[in-house]
Amino acid sequence: MATIDRRTATLALAHALSAAERGLPVIPLSRTKLPALRSPHRDAPEPLLCRGECGRPGHGVHDATTDPATVRALFAAAPWATGYGIACGRAPHHLIGVDLDTKADTDATAALRHLALRHLFTIPETVVVLTPSGGRHLWLTGPPGVTVPNSASRLAPGIDIRGAGGYLVGPGSLTSHGVYRTAPGTGHLAPAPCPGALLRLLAPPARRPAHAAHPAGGHGSGHGLVHFVRAAHEGQRNTRLFWAACRAYEDGIGDSLADALTAAAVAAGLPEQEARATLASAARLCEPRSGSR
Structure with a gap:
């Protein structure tokens, strides 16, 4: 069994070094898929926010590195590691x-x-x-x-x-x-x-300040979201509508703003049926997270 464990650890290190050579920062993982090295601050009387500034290993993804010597040192400190994570x-x-x-x-x-x-x-x-x-x-x-x-x-x-x-x-x-x-x-x-369209869904634009996002009403009125959709150009109408609808449903104003968002999308050039379908998609995705749940 010990031979198999050593072989597994050796293979894990070899794979990790290969990934590091390709510019992928790595850390050793245990069989549970969690970082193999425990925090050096685990016995501290109070929680300590440290991302490796202390110079010791055990800070999870913050330990990730492409330096071969450091990779070897991390795996040497965790001989039970059977895999590696890529930051x-x-x-x-x-x-x-x-x-x-x-x-x-x-x-x-x-x-x-x-x-x-x-x-x-x-x-x-x-x-x-x-x-x-x-x-x-x-x-x-x-x-x-x-x-x-x-x-x-x-x-x-x-x-x-x-x-x-x-x-x-x-x-x-x-x-x-x-x-x-x-x-x-x-x-x-x-x-x-x-792809750019997928990236916009993964990292949507930051919300505007309240005075800019809601020029005609109070905070949460949705005027900024409607304007955001109405100002969409060809190629971004659906993406803008979906993002705005998600924000509206997350804020609990999706249903009340649906008609205004649809009208804004239609004014921007999106067919009404497609706009309604996009709103329904946003409602299914976001509405369960809104409210008191």
Whole structure:
């Protein structure tokens, strides 16, 4: 058993070093898919916010590095590691992970195709990692200066996003459920740039200040959202409507603002039937999170 464990640890280190050579910052993971090294501050009497400034390992994704010597040191400190994590959102690739779930009641792949059709983007050929449970991780890259947050089922049911502060389990990692493997025909690919329309859904524009977003009414009146949709140009109408509708439903004013948003989208050139369908999609996605839940 000890021989198998040493072999597993050696393979995990080899895979991690290979990823680091390609500019992907890595950390050692245990079979549970969690960082293998525990926090050096775990016995502190009060919670301590440290992201590695103390110089000791054990800060999760903040330990991630591409330096071979540091990678070896991290794995030497965690000889029980059986895999490695790849930090997302970090230079040079600014990796974005699209995690497609395959639970019996969820078809995340179909949901992603639906989003692609609705928002007029195509998922490019890119690295795909197959998970032991049958899911898939798509690797995309983002532009510098754009922060993509982590999310779970925000984009659509069964689609989780790994962004800044998150990590992906690297191919070749052994977990308690099995081995992560690169999908055939994708291992030679470099992570492809995230399509612009998808990137806007993952990292929507920051809200305007209250005085600019609601010039004709009080906070939360929705005038700014309506204006945002009405000002849409060709190629961004559906994306703007979907984003504005999500914000409205999250603020609890989706139903009352639906007609105004539809009228604004129609005025911008979107067919009314398509606008209504987009609003319905936003309602299904966002309304359960609003209110008192």
